[in-house]
Amino acid sequence: MKEQISIIVPVYNVKKYIKECIESILRQTYTNFELILIDDGSKDKSGQICDEYAKKDSRIIVIHKQNEGLSKTRNRGIDIAKGSYISFIDSDDYVEENFIEELYHLIKENDTQVAQCGFVNIGENKQENDMVNVYTGKQMIADIYTMLWIPNTVVWNKLYKAELVKQIKFKENVIHEDEFFSWKVFYAVDKVAVTKRQLYNYRKVEQSITNQKYTVKRLSHIKAIEERLETFKRDNEKELYEKTLSEYLIALVENYNKCRKYIPDSKNIQKELKKKFQKHWKEVIFSGYISISKKFLIANAAISKRLYYVIMQTLRN
Helix, strand or coil, X not given: CCCCEEEEEEECCCCCCHHHHHHHHHCCCCCCEEEEEEEECCCCCHHHHHHHHHHXXXXXXXXXXXXXXXXXXXXXXXXXXXXXXXXXXXXXXXECCCHHHHHHHHHHHHXXXXXXXXXXXXXXXXXXXXXXEEEEHHHHHHHCCCCCHHHHHCCCCEEEEHHHHHHHCCXXXXXXXXXXXXXXXXXXXXXXXXXXXXXXXXXXXXXXXXHCCCCHHHHHHHHHHHHHHHHHHHCCCXXXXXXXXXXXXXXXXXXXXXXXXXCCCCHHHHHHHHHHHHHHHHHHHCCCCCCHHHHHHHHHHHHXXXXXXXXXXXXXX
């Protein structure tokens, strides 16, 4: 018999989407799973809907608790998960019927602890691509700093060996929690199997955390990068350190400009971000791992944070 898989779905005020999410999981071609639905203090009928599904399918476990945020909710699911593997699915998204089966086969066929698939924004056309690659964990971290950063950073398009997730868990009381988690997973494994097939359907929701107005809480992104820097410097991982450092400097400048624009009375924060930038920017100029274009941006930021902002806006338009 195939191994049991635990699917963890944090639920919070998603009555409009939760049925589609649950039903997509119940249609999975891989049937030996437990579905852990954790109602994080929903104020709508989301929790009630979960209870109704649990009455119909014995594989469903529902937990109701006070609102504590995404990280604590996922960790609660990890604590009770009984499966050999764990997958996280967001409650406003849905998955293809072969999502679990394909990821499970990738892990078994390639002897990995993690498998990852592509995703598509709901409403957009899918791109057919059956390409499968196996990367080292360090290659996956390096690709966080390229255009591949979204699928590599998020946790919801993956299947993990349970013992790996139970060791790492999610950092609590932060936003950008995936950024604290994913790189640690990759750093702990030898290889990761990746398919380009878009098996996960992602919904952009306007009220989601990442779409909300900029606040000082967004600075947790800086803390997540600093964790990587400390680890890579300690372990003498020169390439990962320098690539991380270049993104760190860019993040410092972008958050500096956002603080100036959106947060009144943030001069002390701006001063601290600027101080961190000035301390490190010269390190990347002679790096053999950083592109000329990024060096150019960082050098201009050293001259003027506003000039950097103008250059970035021009490149994006």
